[in-house]
Amino acid sequence: MKHKISQLLSVLLSFILNLVSPPKCAICKDLLEESGELCPICLEYFAHAMNRRCPICAKTARSCTCRPRYMQYTTELGSKRMLALTYFAKADCTDPGDIAARKLVYAVKKSSSRSCARFAARQLSHELLKFFAKEKLDISKWYITYPPRSNEGIRTYGFDQSKQLVSLISEYTGIKIMKCFKRKKGKMQKLLSTTERKMNADSLYGLLKDADVRDKRFLIIDDVITSGATVNACAALLLHNGAADAFPVCISRMKKKKRLPKRKAPKKLWFR
Ligand SMILES: [Zn+2]
């Protein structure tokens, strides 16, 4: 009887909540006609973003083998350096898929409503399980961890987006969470140039005293991987303290630029 009453109450509560704030698409904020997190158009755009190709290795972000500039260590997980759902496009991108992928990352960073995080975490969990099955690895032997958000970021947005992602991924996949890192005082990564990021990241994180990482394998979850400096610093901390492996997982990774061949300087003519 008690169970039935609480069930009835929760149905009533979600009905009232729907009336007060009807569910909206996490990307375009349009009202949703059906349950879920994204509207059908944004879902299609996101699927399109997942099929965008890398200019260097011509693979999708999920199977891209390119190494971000500051990722120095290698993991045991096949030829892949990390797992990402999409590429992270620049602010001036025009492709609708790129725009949708970018907006999703910002929604995960800025909106404490869990709907965008739920969508991203579900996609990531699905890809993770698929990848581990393909590599014939037992995902239950791994742990998930994350570089924590700065206090300033938490004050501004009221939550830690990576912590939110990690708890949802753990819910969907059953992988255990281990909090490993503390954040020391330092500058925010997004304010720095690529070279500065590397130096800053190396001194920004420390290993928590009670984190027992020895012989364990870790998935390091971050929303965006740009230069790779943050995940590299976190992986180095884990590996130097005896962890067996560290593999980065993110929603979006920066696309590597194709380098143009250097143009030869024009020859100087003797009569000039
Ligand atoms: Zn939408």
Ligand SMILES: [Zn+2]
């Ligand atoms: Zn690539």
